[in-house]
Each structure stands twice: as C-alpha cells, then as structure tokens.
Amino acid sequence: MKLKHLLIGALIVALPTTALATPIVIKFSHVVAQQTPKGQAANYFKKLAEERTKGRVKVEVYPNSQLFKDQEEMEALQMGSVQMLAPSLAKFGPLGLKEFEVFDLPFIFDSYAELHKVTQGPVGAKLLKKLETKGLIGLAYWDNGFKVMSDNKPLRNVADFRGQKMRIQSSKVLESEMRSVGAIPQVMAFSEVYQALQTGVVDGTENPPSNLYTQKMHEVQKYITLSNHGYLGYAVLVNKKFWMGLPADIRKILEGAMRDATIFANNVAKKDNDDAMAAVRKSGRCQIITLTPRERAAWKKAMDKAHKDNMGRIGVDVVKEVYRETGYKP
Numbered sequence: 001m002k003l004k005h006l007l008i009g010a011l012i013v014a015l016p017t018t019a020l021a022t023p024i025v026i027k028f029s030h031v032v033a034q035q036t037p038k039g040q041a042a043n044y045f046k047k048l049a050e051e052r053t054k055g056r057v058k059v060e061v062y063p064n065s066q067l068f069k070d071q072e073e074m075e076a077l078q079m080g081s082v083q084m085l086a087p088s089l090a091k092f093g094p095l096g097l098k099e100f101e102v103f104d105l106p107f108i109f110d111s112y113a114e115l116h117k118v119t120q121g122p123v124g125a126k127l128l129k130k131l132e133t134k135g136l137i138g139l140a141y142w143d144n145g146f147k148v149m150s151d152n153k154p155l156r157n158v159a160d161f162r163g164q165k166m167r168i169q170s171s172k173v174l175e176s177e178m179r180s181v182g183a184i185p186q187v188m189a190f191s192e193v194y195q196a197l198q199t200g201v202v203d204g205t206e207n208p209p210s211n212l213y214t215q216k217m218h219e220v221q222k223y224i225t226l227s228n229h230g231y232l233g234y235a236v237l238v239n240k241k242f243w244m245g246l247p248a249d250i251r252k253i254l255e256g257a258m259r260d261a262t263i264f265a266n267n268v269a270k271k272d273n274d275d276a277m278a279a280v281r282k283s284g285r286c287q288i289i290t291l292t293p294r295e296r297a298a299w300k301k302a303m304d305k306a307h308k309d310n311m312g313r314i315g316v317d318v319v320k321e322v323y324r325e326t327g328y329k330p
C-alpha cells in the first residue's frame, strides 16, 4: 500500500465517528415568524439538540409557512416529509382529534396559571396520548397567549360583530364562537391572513398580539379590542415511526432538549405578547379598545353558546375535566 493511502487510512481512524456519520435530519416546519414564542422556541430546540448530540442530529427549522401551510404540514408530518411540527391546538379537528378543540372554548382560561393546570397536568397528558392513534407523538405543549379581536370596525358590543367576516383557524369551536355573536367565520390558512385583511376578503380576525404584530396585521386593521376571550397555543408533534426509530440514546437527548425548549417557550410567551402589544400601540396604526367588565361579560355570555353547542363534539368528559381544573362557570 502506498504511503498516501496509509496516511488517509490513519486519518479516517483518527476522526471521531460522529464527524463521519451522516447526521439525522429533523425538519421542523411552522407557520409563524421567528420572533414569535413558537419561532424562538423552535430555534432554541435546534440549538440544544445539535449541541447535545454533538452534531449527530441536525434540526432544519422552516418558519413562516416557507415549507408547508397549515393543512399541508399535518399531512407532511404523517407522510414523513417533515419530522416535527408545533401546530396550534385549534388545528387538530381535521385530523379527527376533536378533543383538542376544548382549548378553543371562549373564556375557558382566565390566566396562564389556569391553562397550565391543564397542559401540565393529567388532562393534557391524556389528550397528547390520543395523538398516537394518528401515528403521531405529542412531546409537549408550548404556550402562546390570549387572543385580541381585530377589525376595521370597532368591536365593543356583541351587536358590533353582526355580519363581520372573521378569519378563523380550522376549528368548529371557533366557528361557533363567531356565529354566537353574529359574525361570519371563514377558515383560512395563517399565511393568507394578511392579504385577506388587506384586500377586504375578511373584515377582521383574532390572534395573540405576537402573531398579529409579526404578520403586520395591525397595518391592515383599524381597531383592536383587548378582549383576551380565548387562548391560542401549541402541541409539539413528531411522526411516531420516525421518533421510535431513533437510536435510544439520541431520543433521550432530544427529549431532554425538548423539556428545556418547553420551559424556554413558556417563559417567553407572556412577555413576547406584552411586548408585541406595546409595539402595536406605539405604531399608532390602530385604535385600541379596552372593554369594561360589563362589556366583556356580555361577550362571555353570548359566546357560552359555543360551549353548549360543542360539548358533544369535543366530548362531555373532556370538557367537564377542563372545567374542573379551571373553574369555568358560564
């Protein structure tokens, strides 16, 4: 053997095996901007996963619907074209997992503390388990926040909603919520909302401030009502076959990285939303409406219909379990 070959051979032996092995790639697709709570948490998970596996895992994050839009990303995960997602809990109905729409019930959570009783307790764990029937595993819940209502008309009284076309996520509960106040709901992918508002295809929508601000929706809406009438958050999903097929040591490291990314996500969510709302205010582009307790109570009373109408769909047991945790009273 020539000296050159011997040297190359020695070099290969000397290299750590991790440098030679092709990394396991996790494609993580999502629909929001990188500065949102979900965007930041996805990037943080990537950092931890790559550092802790010493490069054996590579996480490719695709934000802002770059790779897939709402509905497409769920299909892509089931087919294995992506390995990780964190869809909004309001988007599980079309998969046949209607129980998750419990999170969309208006006024069901008054605070993050109440929400965490569910997402960090036995009810949340039971719901995640149901994903396995669809070939998925739910690794964690990531917080976003409480929604404001935006429109080109001031929405203060229930009657103000009459005839307003409102974009919603693909949830029957949100459909009922909008109908309960006389609005006309329209399901639409997140990536299309800005343009739909700009061109008047819809009049308004609901979002946590972090989503509203990072998509510049405040530039195409005249009014924002600080209603906190509902919650929007996520479950981090992986394809079960992919996840269970990972080497056990890698899976363990990734589970640890996910635990820490979840703590991070839930720590930044409230502040990100507060900061986003402050930035919207500062922009001076929208008039901000604060509801009196009486006005807010009138929204709650009207929207309670969404609870009644969807008990059967979500499952009475699940709804009652969440009521028990949060103390919801109509």
Ligand code: LMR
Binding pocket: 031, 032, 087, 088, 144, 169, 189, 190, 207, 211, 232
């Ligand atoms: C929406 O479609 O409004 C949200 O689900 C987007 C997101 O992922 O926060």
